[in-house]
Amino acid sequence: MSIKVILDNGEEAVYPEGTTCMDLYREKTSENSDLIAVLVDGKECDLNLPLIERSAVSFVDFDSPRGAAVYRHSASHILAHAVKRLYPSAKMGIGPAIENGFYYDFEFEKPISADDLPAVEAEMKKIIKERKPIRRREMSRAEAEEIFRAKNEHYKLELIAGLPEDVVISCYEQDEFIDLCAGPHLNHTGMVKAFKLTGLAGAYWRGDEHNTMLQRIYGTAFPSKERLEHYLSMLEEAKKRDHRKLGRELELFTLHDEGPGFPFLHNNGMVIWQELADFWRREHRLAGYEEIKTPLILNRSLWEQSGHWDHYRENMYFTKIDEQDFIVKPMNCPGAMLVYGSKMHSYRDLPRRIAEMGIVHRHELSGTLHGLMRVRTFTQDDAHIFMLPGQIKAEVAGIIGLMDHFYRIFGFDYRVELSTRPEKAMGSIEMWDKATNILEQVLKDKEIAFKINEGDGAFYGPKIDFHLEDCLGRSWQCGTIQLDFQMPEKFDLTYIGEDGAKHRPVVIHRVVYGSMERFFALLIEHYGGAFPAWLAPVQATVIPVTERSHTYAGQIIKRLKEEGLRVTVDERNEKVGYKIREAQLKKIPYMLVVGDREAENGEVAIRHREKGDLGSGNLDGFISDLKKEITEKTI
């Protein structure tokens, strides 16, 4: 008997009955050693299972996410193997492949340090060189328990206990090393061509802070040395663009021991901040928003009413005024609710779009603070939209349009995610379904691709999140649109309907930048500090060649300032090359070199920070070009 399978090139192939994925895989890898795994009907298959009639079989290499995951997962086993050889008493946790590499968690008798990693790497290299076959073994639950009990691997026993009844339990073996693992894996250890251990960190068992802290070893693996090097140089590039480093060098902001998580913005940072805010105000006015400002500190009773006192207390800062408890606001919504509730509304007034650049304070754990990305005070570009239930769709569509407009300006690609009802949710299931459907419908109508995050919504309503992708491929959640049915209830907000009766409005919370601080940090890294002209703290600097040109330079500066441009002049007693170097390091978009020649012809020699020397031209031409670049927000 024989069976037919469909190969990825669409052809049918005939094999004897009982042929397994492994057989096929062996056959294919002998032709192409880059192949990593077999997919049957689109899923990673258990290599030992016989193929069934008309299975669709395809092969993946490292360049598919699945292939890379298999490859790195095998690397993580090699890591664990090496660790067990060097530290036989170490207990194994879990060791999955992650986005850019892999890790493995261990509990060591005595904690190891980063200095121990080279020895582990060396042992891994040995294992790779040994080209140990990696074998799958399926077994009964009892047998698996027996194996890991004998080895005293209590974390593995815990994992086995947690496996569903009906699942096939499997282990992967290479030489004396065995690990509980669903697989699949590479054929033999020698297939891992290039790897590096990249870090050592603490990690709670199963990510739960109540559990033991294990030691996690991070690593990455690639099919060639070149690709590993390339990845490592990407990390270097990311380091160069680190907003904390650039923030100091370009005098954008500083952080001080006196205010952990409370950033100080310097003049250069403020210029960019104001441009971002001005742009935001303009666009929001055009989109029909009003703007408010609510107090930083408000009475505790308000926070009890909003539910923050019950749900958010450990993140809030408190103070006392005249013997009464006050709270430094962690969110802007309660204030906005008071503004809405301060007058009667007709259905004709809605929607009311109320925006606020609101400064909030949140007590984040000290270990999570990170430059401007993760702080304890930040400015949300918040807005609350109060509307009739029938207006939700149009409002959500409007916000999506606004976000798209913003993100394009900065040159960001983005991904959209829709989060649905979490387990601990308020409100009826019908209401949730209806709201979620509306959000989904808007996304579909706008033909926006999105991913659904089941159960990831806020407790008060479903939401749409926008994840921006920066130039290094990292993603950051910025914009969010959240429907809220709870707040209007808690604050007894109403509007008078056509029927003359009181009705409940619906509220949307939304942010575009998210946190101004974090968006700023993201921009610093995205542009590597070289801000487009509309944002640059200094848009042009004038460089006189000698003292003779100072008067002429003065005239140029005066003119540029009158045109509203941000300019400086470098009148120091230095050579042109020196001044240019300095301006380049400050990433100033334009340098205007003026010497005797320029003064004579009434021109300026224009140099662009990336394009270099652009030759001489008249000042008016330069001004109009630069102004155009600024108004068009050219990237």
Add this chain to the structure above:
RNA sequence: GCCGACGUAGCUCAACGGUAGAGCAGCUGAUUUGUAAUCAGCAGGUUGGGGGUUCGAUUCCCUUCGUCGGCUCCA
């Protein structure tokens, strides 16, 4: 918060039990300079704070503050 590492001049780093040193930046002077660093000189630090061990601490120990890398894209 927890685990680990780190904290020396404005910045980047050295010295690692015998009273701290370099480069860059800064200041002064000379040089009048044409598209990424002119030369010379000067100044700069209770080595994060507190405590301990020692004849002696930047170095060893404790403590505190801060910074950095992490803290389930589930065997």
